[in-house]
Amino acid sequence: MITVFNSLSRSKETFVPSSKNHIGMYLCGPTVYSEAHLGHGRTGVSFDVIRRWFEYRGFNVRFVSNVTDVGHITTETDDDGVDRIGQRAKLEQLEPMEIADKYMWSYFQDLAALGVKKPSITPRATGHILEQIEMVQRLIANGHAYERDGSVYFRVRSFPKYGHLSGKKIDDLEHGTREDVREDKEDPLDFALWKFAEPEHIMRWNSPWGEGFPGWHIECSAMALKYLGENFDIHAGGLDLQFPHHEAEIAQAEGAGYAFAKYWLHGNMLTIGGEKMSKSKGNFITLADFYQQKAEPMVLRLAYIQSHYRSIAEIGDEIIEGAKTALSRLREVKRELERRIPEASSGENPSLEKALEKAVTEFEAALDDDFNTPKGLAAVFDLTREVNTALTAGTGRSSLEKALNFYNTFVGGVLGLYHSAQSTATDDAQLLEGLMQIAIEARGVYRQNRDFSRSDGLRERLKSLGVTLEDTASGTRWKLEG
RNA sequence: GGCGUUGUAGCCAAGUGGUAAGGCAAGGCUCUGCAAAAGCCUCAUCCGGCGGUUCGAAUCCGCCCAACGCCUCCA
Numbered sequence A: 001m002i003t004v005f006n007s008l009s010r011s012k013e014t015f016v017p018s019s020k021n022h023i024g025m026y027l028c029g030p031t032v033y034s035e036a037h038l039g040h041g042r043t044g045v046s047f048d049v050i051r052r053w054f055e056y057r058g059f060n061v062r063f064v065s066n067v068t069d070v071g072h073i074t075t076e077t078d079d080d081g082v083d084r085i086g087q088r089a090k091l092e093q094l095e096p097m098e099i100a101d102k103y104m105w106s107y108f109q110d111l112a113a114l115g116v117k118k119p120s121i122t123p124r125a126t127g128h129i130l131e132q133i134e135m136v137q138r139l140i141a142n143g144h145a146y147e148r149d150g151s152v153y154f155r156v157r158s159f160p161k162y163g164h165l166s167g168k169k170i171d172d173l174e175h176g177t178r179e180d181v182r183e184d185k186e187d188p189l190d191f192a193l194w195k196f197a198e199p200e201h202i203m204r205w206n207s208p209w210g211e212g213f214p215g216w217h218i219e220c221s222a223m224a225l226k227y228l229g230e231n232f233d234i235h236a237g238g239l240d241l242q243f244p245h246h247e248a249e250i251a252q253a254e255g256a257g258y259a260f261a262k263y264w265l266h267g268n269m270l271t272i273g274g275e276k277m278s279k280s281k282g283n284f285i286t287l288a289d290f291y292q293q294k295a296e297p298m299v300l301r302l303a304y305i306q307s308h309y310r311s312i313a314e315i316g317d318e319i320i321e322g323a324k325t326a327l328s329r330l331r332e333v334k335r336e337l338e339r340r341i342p343e344a345s346s347g348e349n350p351s352l353e354k355a356l357e358k359a360v361t362e363f364e365a366a367l368d369d370d371f372n373t374p375k376g377l378a379a380v381f382d383l384t385r386e387v388n389t390a391l392t393a394g395t396g397r398s399s400l401e402k403a404l405n406f407y408n409t410f411v412g413g414v415l416g417l418y419h420s421a422q423s424t425a426t427d428d429a430q431l432l433e434g435l436m437q438i439a440i441e442a443r444g445v446y447r448q449n450r451d452f453s454r455s456d457g458l459r460e461r462l463k464s465l466g467v468t469l470e471d472t473a474s475g476t477r478w479k480l481e482g
Numbered sequence B: 001g002g003c004g005u006u007g008u009a010g011c012c013a014a015g016u017g018g019u020a021a022g023g024c025a026a027g028g029c030u031c032u033g034c035a036a037a038a039g040c041c042u043c044a045u046c047c048g049g050c051g052g053u054u055c056g057a058a059u060c061c062g063c064c065c066a067a068c069g070c071c072u073c074c075a
Helices: A038-056 A084-092 A096-113 A125-141 A170-176 A218-228 A239-255 A287-293 A297-305 A317-343 A350-368 A373-393 A397-414 A426-448 A452-464
Strands: A003-006 A011-014 A022-027 A060-065 A145-148 A151-154 A191-196 A212-214 A234-238 A263-267 A270-272 A467-472 A475-480
Touching: A003 A263, A022 A038, A022 A218, A038 A060, A038 A096, A038 A234, A038 A263, A038 A270, A038 A287, A038 A297, A038 A397, A060 A218, A084 A096, A096 A287, A125 A145, A125 A151, A125 A191, A125 A212, A125 A218, A125 A239, A151 A239, A191 A239, A218 A239, A234 A239, A239 A263, A287 A297, A297 A317, A297 A373, A317 A373, A317 A397, A317 A475, A350 A373, A350 A397, A373 A397, A426 A452, A426 A467, A426 A475, A452 A467
Parallel strands: A022 A060, A022 A234, A234 A263
Antiparallel strands: A003 A011, A145 A151, A151 A191, A191 A212, A467 A475
16 A cells, blocks of 8 residues: 655545556656756656656556746746746757757756656647647636737636645735736736747747747646546646646646646755755756766765655765765675575575565555655665675575565665666677786786785776775675775 | 745654664774775764653644745746
């Protein structure tokens, strides 16, 4: 039984899928007008693990995650509000669509490096203009929307549930709203479904209301309904999208007469120096820079997973350093299992069997409980100590095989921590292995002759190239980095 | 101003009524030619502060302090 924290009820609920073994899940993706940063990575990884957990539990997940490639206006109230994609296009002297494509692909690449699985479907807003127009028409017909000078607005007051998801009262909102509102709206709360395109606006489409472009919120409603149908299971996104984006999505979908998502999941933000990392604050670190300057992607993935997806997470250098060591521990135990299993004596190792049973039980309970990855990791590390002890004894092959299976299933399959970025070509890997054997043999001769200055010198030179040698009872082995 | 979240060891982070998981760092030890890896041991009488409820609270209630988030584009 899986329990999920549903933002709609603000409490943990038993997850009841809409059909026995199929789950529909929608995740709001980014607007692709600049490089993805650590925050995008966190949301990607959080919901990737959640998706993988559902799959582990036997569900077939249709995971839809969009990319927003229409440039939306920065502020609705401001006349000098700019279209971010258009602005960037001018800056880089490219077509708006070139900007969208450029950053969409870099986003995919940065997330793929983190081991985030591809969505089942990645719809783009510009590819669903018709669906959005149709939805706006339905909203007008239902009395939830109205047209003004080529723009169409959602009539927030016509949808009493507006504010439920984020726990906001419409009347409180109004007080906080700035007074410099566009006069063409009936109510300052109303939001745009379709915007009239000023002559200088490049991205524009024909519509029943003239040339314009869709509002930000409508794409997700339209695309989620198109690919997941009514009443799908999960709608997810960053907490910063809860209001107004998700609130608007619900209003649009239900206002148009459709049932919408049953569970709303929100991932929390990342902070840097105690402050939220965001594009608007400019205090972000891009994923690409992180990989280049700080650590490999898997270190970041582990750092993310070490905190719960609903908690605020601070990503500092100390955490990254810690994650490096912890990741290496998880990799080493798996490698050592693979090395030692062929030569281990057959049979079971009773204490390891017991530890395995405990680890599986605890890991499953942790992930079933609103995807508690830090708790799941604790179970993994507890087991790791037991496995290393068993490896020293070198007995119980069948137990060691079970342990290896644990790492592959949970650490690799569910947590996704064994994804390797460096896809060294097979030929190169074989060459490297061969060369290393020669180096190790040569050093072995020095060691046999007790010529330690030479053997240590060799080890140092390899170390400076990023190759570490370890002398063990069963011979010398090597690994890259660290 | 409105709504909300958080405060657990040097750092990160679970726990959320029954007496403090896990990771990193630090110190000691075992093994080893040395190193690394691995293992063992140590490392919060205490969970922002003050009161209250209870046989019993980090966990529930109240007040206070601090930080952060949303209310505007944002994962």
